[in-house]
Amino acid sequence: xxxxxxxxxxxxxxxxxxxxxxxxxxxxxxxxxxxxxxxxxxxxxxxxxxxxxxxxxxxxxxxxxxxxxxxxxxxxxxxxxxxxxxxxxxxxxxxxxxxxxxxxxxxxxxxxxxxxxxxxxxxxxxxxxxxxxxxxxxxxxxxxxxxxxxxxxxxxxxxxxxxxxxxxxxxxxxxxxxxxxxxxxxxxxxxxxxxxxxxxxxxxxxxxxxxxxxxxxxxxxxxxxxxxxxxxxxxxxxxxxxxxxxxxxxxxxxxxxxxxxxxxxxxxxxxxxxxxxxxxxxxxxxxxxxxxxxxxxxxxxxxxxxxxxxxxxxxxxxxxxxxxxxxxxxxxxxxxxxxxxxxxxxxxxxxxxxxxxxxxxxxxxxxxxxxxxxxxxxxxxxxxxxxxxxxxxxxxxxxxxxxxxxxxxxxxxxxxxxxxxxxxxxxxxxxxxxxxxxxxxxxxxxxxxxxxxxxxxxxxxxxxxxxxxxxxxxxxxxxxxxxxxxxxxxx
Ligand code: HEM
Numbered sequence: 001x002x003x004x005x006x007x008x009x010x011x012x013x014x015x016x017x018x019x020x021x022x023x024x025x026x027x028x029x030x031x032x033x034x035x036x037x038x039x040x041x042x043x044x045x046x047x048x049x050x051x052x053x054x055x056x057x058x059x060x061x062x063x064x065x066x067x068x069x070x071x072x073x074x075x076x077x078x079x080x081x082x083x084x085x086x087x088x089x090x091x092x093x094x095x096x097x098x099x100x101x102x103x104x105x106x107x108x109x110x111x112x113x114x115x116x117x118x119x120x121x122x123x124x125x126x127x128x129x130x131x132x133x134x135x136x137x138x139x140x141x142x143x144x145x146x147x148x149x150x151x152x153x154x155x156x157x158x159x160x161x162x163x164x165x166x167x168x169x170x171x172x173x174x175x176x177x178x179x180x181x182x183x184x185x186x187x188x189x190x191x192x193x194x195x196x197x198x199x200x201x202x203x204x205x206x207x208x209x210x211x212x213x214x215x216x217x218x219x220x221x222x223x224x225x226x227x228x229x230x231x232x233x234x235x236x237x238x239x240x241x242x243x244x245x246x247x248x249x250x251x252x253x254x255x256x257x258x259x260x261x262x263x264x265x266x267x268x269x270x271x272x273x274x275x276x277x278x279x280x281x282x283x284x285x286x287x288x289x290x291x292x293x294x295x296x297x298x299x300x301x302x303x304x305x306x307x308x309x310x311x312x313x314x315x316x317x318x319x320x321x322x323x324x325x326x327x328x329x330x331x332x333x334x335x336x337x338x339x340x341x342x343x344x345x346x347x348x349x350x351x352x353x354x355x356x357x358x359x360x361x362x363x364x365x366x367x368x369x370x371x372x373x374x375x376x377x378x379x380x381x382x383x384x385x386x387x388x389x390x391x392x393x394x395x396x397x398x399x400x401x402x403x404x405x406x407x408x409x410x411x412x413x414x415x416x417x418x419x420x421x422x423x424x425x426x427x428x429x430x431x432x433x434x435x436x437x438x439x440x441x442x443x444x445x446x447x448x449x450x451x452x453x454x455x456x457x458x459x460x461x462x463x464x465x466x467x468x469x470x471x472x473x474x475x476x477x478x479x480x481x482x483x484x485x486x487x488x489x490x491x
Contacts, residue, residue: 038066068216078395085432094370109290182259207476309360351413401425
């Protein structure tokens with residue numbers, strides 16, 4: 001009797017769930033969801049993009065899936081992504097507020113905030129990065145300083161091989177540290193490694209199935225499951241940032257900013273003295289900490305994973321590497337340092353970097369957006385608050401948009417005259433008002449680091465390295481599998 005009752009209630013519960021999971025009228029189409037899981041079970045966790053491609057072929061460039069009880073709208077192909085994020089930006093720039101990462105950052109800072117808080121912090125961070133009101137050191141100088149350390153590290157391994165994962169990760173973190181905290185760490189520094197390990201671990205959990213369980217099963221959030229670890233790591237990283245901010249408050253001199261923290265303190269001072277009345281009203285210590293964390297988080301894995309994929313392709317495409325080196329030698333001659341301006345004279349190197357970004361496909365599903373009002377796209381109605389996934393991978397591999405969509409080929413970015421050209425489908429940084437805030441910094445890093453390395457070293461696949469594997473490990477930020485980078489000094 002009890003068993004029958006339980007089954008009956010379970011049946012009613014599942015039926016209710018199914019009714020709740022019905023797509024509203026004129027909503028983008030998609031596969032039928034199952035109760036509780038939605039469409040999750042039809043995705044292979046190691047290669048979910050394959051399933052998205054199949055669904056896109058079946059339903060078109062705008063379709064929907066259910067993750068748990070919530071519908072996600074997927075935008076596939078560069079045209080519809082641009083239409084939503086650029087042409088109809090006003091309705092597509094929101095951020096979801098129910099995800100683990102939103103809760104962790106309390107919808108503060110830049111990445112997960114919205115409205116005036118987001119606008120004010122984005123404007124501040126962009127202006128600070130662009131104009132570099134950061135004392136004597138420009139962004140380029142800070143990158144070149146780090147490049148010296150990368151070079152010195154590689155030199156120690158000349159004739160052998162090195163693990164590029166830690167090297168590029170440390171270097172990318174250090175560049176961000178230099179910009180926001182005004183100082184860098186030695187690669188061997190234990191405290192630095194602890195910070196980096198925490199950041200890696202936090203990123204890993206935030207992009208794991210545990211984060212998805214947190215997102216779709218609110219009742220489980222209070223249990224001591226692995227997602228709680230991500231919150232602990234965040235608290236520890238926050239404590240570090242707070243400590244550095246406190247030190248800055250003691251040593252800060254108005255009008256002489258050393259780094260982004262000083263710039264932010266100056267902005268807060270202006271607000272207090274009412275020199276800025278309309279803007280920056282949301283500036284306070286809490287927002288500053290999350291903003292600094294945002295840059296640390298967003299600027300590390302992305303750049304270092306791109307560098308790793310780029311180095312792998314250069315090792316396995318020797319001719320392309322040699323063409324880069326010829327161009328670099330010709331343009332730089334006997335000059336000691338490369339400058340970012342040199343990129344205009346290096347179309348081939350530019351094409352190689354962009355092609356590496358295309359195939360590394362670092363952020364395949366972008367950062368999720370939400371709609372800020374009831375809206376329409378391609379004839380479908382999308383209610384306010386719907387989660388939107390700009391499927392950036394689909395554009396980076398889109399047939400008809402690239403001369404060679406399925407191979408690593410710099411010709412994708414060169415015209416008949418050998419000039420560098422950027423096709424519209426190149427959107428690894430996304431597009432519109434939410435476009436990656438660190439795009440300028442990342443481009444500069446990739447160029448200065450690559451040119452310096454290739455000028456001094458030949459990258460070779462180690463004899464004992466097995467068969468090179470270019471496939472990507474799926475994740476919120478993707479990367480190739482670990483490998484060793486063979487380095488030889490160039491004469
Ligand atoms: C956002 C890609 C490097 C900071 C994003 C987004 C993508 C992206 C796809 C989502 C945009 C959207 O929501 O539509 C990349 C790639 C990078 C890179 C491929 C390197 C190759 C960096 C760096 C920084 C950074 C170095 C640090 C300065 C940010 C921030 C956001 C963001 C703060 C949130 C912007 C907002 O919500 O307004 N990035 N990124 N990124 N990125 Fe990057």
